[in-house]
Amino acid sequence: MSSSPPPAPDPILGAGFAAGRTAAVAARLVADVARASSDSWAGAAGACAQATALADRLDALAEADADAFAAALTALATPSAGLEAHMERAAAIPLEIAEAAADVAAAAVLVAERCDGLVRADAAGAAALAAGAARAAAHLVRANLTVTASDPRLQKALRAADDARYSASKALDAGV
C-alpha cells in the first residue's frame, strides 16, 4: 500500500505581516472617517489623502515582510553565507511598519479632533489598532537575532511604538 506524503503546511505569514495589515486597515478607517467629515471640515480631504497613502505603504510593507520572514526562516533552516542579510532585512521591514503605524496613529489624532462627532470613536479605535500594530512590529525588531539592546534600529522602533501609544491615548480622549 502506498501513501502519499502529507501536503506541505502553508507558509507562516508572521506577526510582521499581521501588524502591517492591521495598521493598513486602521489607516483605511482613518481615511473613511475623514471622508465622512468632509462637509464639516475643510482639511478632511488632506487627512484622507495621507491616510490612504499610509494604507498603501503598509499593505506593501506587509507583503514585503511576509517574503522577508519566509526567506529568513529558510535561511535559518539551511544556514548559508546569506543568513545575516536575510536577518537584517527581517528587522528592517518591521521597523518601517512600526514607523508607518505610528504615523497612522498620529493621523488618527488629527482626524479624531476635527471629524464629525458621530464617527469620532472610529478614528479613536483606528489609533488604538495602529498603536497595537506599532508595538507588535517594535517587538519583532527586538526579537531579531541581529539586533542588540543598544541597536539604533531598536531605539527607533521603540520610539515609534511610544509615539503611537501617546497618539492613541490622545485620540481616545478626543471629544470625551
Added chain:
Amino acid sequence: MSPDEHLVGRCLDGDDAAWSELVERYSRYVYAICSQGYRLQGHDAEDAFQEVFLRIYDRLGTLRDPGALRPWIAQLTRRVCLDRLASARREEPSDLEPAGIATIVEELDDALAVRQALGELSVECQEVLDRFFCRDESYRTIGEELQLPAGTIASRISRCLARLRERFGR
C-alpha cells in the same frame, strides 16, 4: 493669461530664458510619452526627444492657441514617435499606435498638471509633500529634517494639500 500662454509669448519674442523654461517644463513629459507610451529606448528615445524640441522651436509660431501648448506638444511628440517606429519597421504610422496610448497620455497629463501645481506652492509645502508622498518619510523624520514639531506635520501636509487643490480649482 495662463502660464503657458505667457511662456509662448516670451518664446516668440525671442526670450532665450523662456525657451529654457519651456524645455524644463516639458522635457519629462515628452520623454515619458516617448519611453512609456511608445516604448522607445536608449538612443531612439533620445533622438525622438531632440526631434520633438527641434520641431517645437521651428513651429511654435504656427500654434494658434498658446493656451493649448500642452496638447500641441503631446500631439507633436506622438507624431515624431510614430514616424520613428514607421521608418524602423517600414510600416504605415497609423498601424503602429500602441494599445492604450490615449490612457497613458492622459495619466501623463495628470502627472504634469500635479507637478506644475506643486511648483506654484511655497518651498516649504513642496518639501513636506515631496518627503511624505514621494520619499515615504515618516512624520518624525520630516519633523527632524525640517526642524518642525512632529505633531504638526500631519496638519501641515493637510494645509499644503488644500492649497494644491485650490490651484486645480482655479
